[in-house]
Amino acid sequence: xxxxxxxxxxxxxxxxxxxxxxxxxxxxxxxxxxxxxxxxxxxxxxxxxxxxxxxxxxxxxxxxxxxxxxxxxxxxxxxxxxxxxxxxxxxxxxxxxxxxxxxxxxxxxxxxxxxxxxxxxxxxxxxxxxxxxxxxxxxxxxxxxxxxxxxxxxxxxxxxxxxxxxxxxxxxxxxxxxxxxxxxxxxxxxxxxxxxxxxxxxxxxxxxxxxxxxxxxxxxxxxxxxxxxxxxxxxxxxxxxxxxxxxxxxxxxxxxxxxxxxxxxxxx
Numbered sequence: 001x002x003x004x005x006x007x008x009x010x011x012x013x014x015x016x017x018x019x020x021x022x023x024x025x026x027x028x029x030x031x032x033x034x035x036x037x038x039x040x041x042x043x044x045x046x047x048x049x050x051x052x053x054x055x056x057x058x059x060x061x062x063x064x065x066x067x068x069x070x071x072x073x074x075x076x077x078x079x080x081x082x083x084x085x086x087x088x089x090x091x092x093x094x095x096x097x098x099x100x101x102x103x104x105x106x107x108x109x110x111x112x113x114x115x116x117x118x119x120x121x122x123x124x125x126x127x128x129x130x131x132x133x134x135x136x137x138x139x140x141x142x143x144x145x146x147x148x149x150x151x152x153x154x155x156x157x158x159x160x161x162x163x164x165x166x167x168x169x170x171x172x173x174x175x176x177x178x179x180x181x182x183x184x185x186x187x188x189x190x191x192x193x194x195x196x197x198x199x200x201x202x203x204x205x206x207x208x209x210x211x212x213x214x215x216x217x218x219x220x221x222x223x224x225x226x227x228x229x230x231x232x233x234x235x236x237x238x239x240x241x242x243x244x245x246x247x248x249x250x251x252x253x254x255x256x257x258x259x260x261x262x263x264x265x266x267x268x
Contacts, residue, residue, distance in 0.1 A: 110157035204234035
């Protein structure tokens with residue numbers, strides 16, 4: 001029963017798929033090497049690094065689709081389907097394909113526009129449709145955003161109509177520190193200098209602490225306002241570290257804190 005059966009119809013497609021996978025991996029590696037990604041990152045700023053990583057992911061996606069289409073046509077040849085006639089009729093089929101897959105084409109064009117117009121890149125923190133998080137993947141069809149609580153939103157690129165990119169500029173972290181009236185301004189400024197020296201070891205802190213001065217005064221305390229420039233989405237970590245060093249300085253000088261909580265505010 002199996003004498004006349006052509007077993008090449010089974011193993012050849014498998015071989016083609018394996019070869020296609022190997023070719024895709026080789027081409028991806030070559031593209032990676034040609035574009036010098038990951039090299040000399042110490043000389044590049046964060047924006048350049050993220051842009052390069054995003055573009056290489058786009059190139060890999062394009063290579064994946066090209067290899068997949070060629071492999072599919074090669075497998076059709078194995079089963080006696082003349083792909084030459086298929087290719088020749090692509091002009092007519094293109095119009096039908098465009099209508100059938102117009103959403104896919106929209107996503108593809110939108111993905112390319114997002115990358116080359118610098119709307120956002122992989123690693124950026126963005127807000128899209130009210131969802132805020134880090135862009136963990138920017139593909140030809142979709143964008144994947146991961147929030148800080150772990151949820152991942154997958155959105156079609158064509159549906160990304162407006163974006164708030166929090167990574168394009170640093171964040172200004174404003175803190176209002178309640179200080180007892182028996183603590184002098186000179187003591188506070190000395191404390192801020194000590195805290196500043198420790199805080200500058202944090203790579204997310206971009207400048208020295210900006211002492212803005214007294215914000216308000218009441219019967220028992222006054223509010224002293226400061227500003228810390230830090231990288232996007234690092235304000236809460238910077239705030240916690242600042243409070244740690246402030247507590248150490250207060251303990252060293254035996255300064256009591258009024259019964260008010262420190263207030264954190266951030267502004268771009």
